[in-house]
Amino acid sequence: MANKSSFTAEQWDRIIQAPLLAGFAISAADPNGFIGALKEGMASAEALSAAKTDGGADELIQSVVDDLFTPEGRTSAREGVRKIIQGAALDDIKIRALEELRSTAKILDATAPLEARPFKNWLSHIARLVAEASAEGGFLGFGGEQVSASERATLSEIASALGA
Structure with missing residues (x-):
């Protein structure tokens, strides 16, 4: 079974950044303000927490989550993502995230x-959880759609980048 020791340090850095990048790609595809960004960030964090407590998660997922729940792992992943998206416009953030996910795959x-x-x-x-976290469009929280067309397209792009 694969875990942190199965990869080089550089490979592992990319692997622990991947869960964050999957969420960033969705958020960049259709930004929806401060509250929406908070909801999307919370969805990503909840997915990591769920994996941490899932006794059926495979060893690689468990290793990534365990590392992300350490200060060093979290800092490494955040710093790596920051370097990837630094200075990028929203469209470029999505493109860069997809490229990194493709490399990780x-x-x-x-x-x-x-x-x-x-x-x-x-x-x-x-x-998918990030895409579903906050309704897009609408007014003052009313109306809109749960997953926008841009987010649906990005979900397809993520699946393609991952070869899923």
């Missing part, structure tokens, strides 16, 4: 082929 396929599919599915699940 290749690392997983080469290094942990048995765990690659469940991990990629987990990343897609995180993206």
Whole structure:
């Protein structure tokens, strides 16, 4: 079973950034203000918490979550994501996140082929939760749609980038 020791330090850095990048890609696809951003960030955090307490999660997902719940792992992932998106416009953030997810998928396929599919599915699940976290459009919280067309398109792009 694959875990942190199965990867180089550089590969691991990319892998622990992937859950954050899946959420960032969705948020950048259709930003919806401060409250929406908070809801989307909370959805991502809740997905990580759920995986931490899921006794059935595979070892790779568990290793990533365990690392993200340490100050060092969290700082490393956030700093890595910051470097990826630094100075980018929203469209570029999405493009950069998708490129990184594509690279991470290749690392997983080469290094942990048995765990690659469940991990990629987990990343897609995180993206879906973020997309569903806050209604898009509408006025003062009324109306709008749960998942916008831009978010649906980005979910497809994420699945494609991951080879899922």
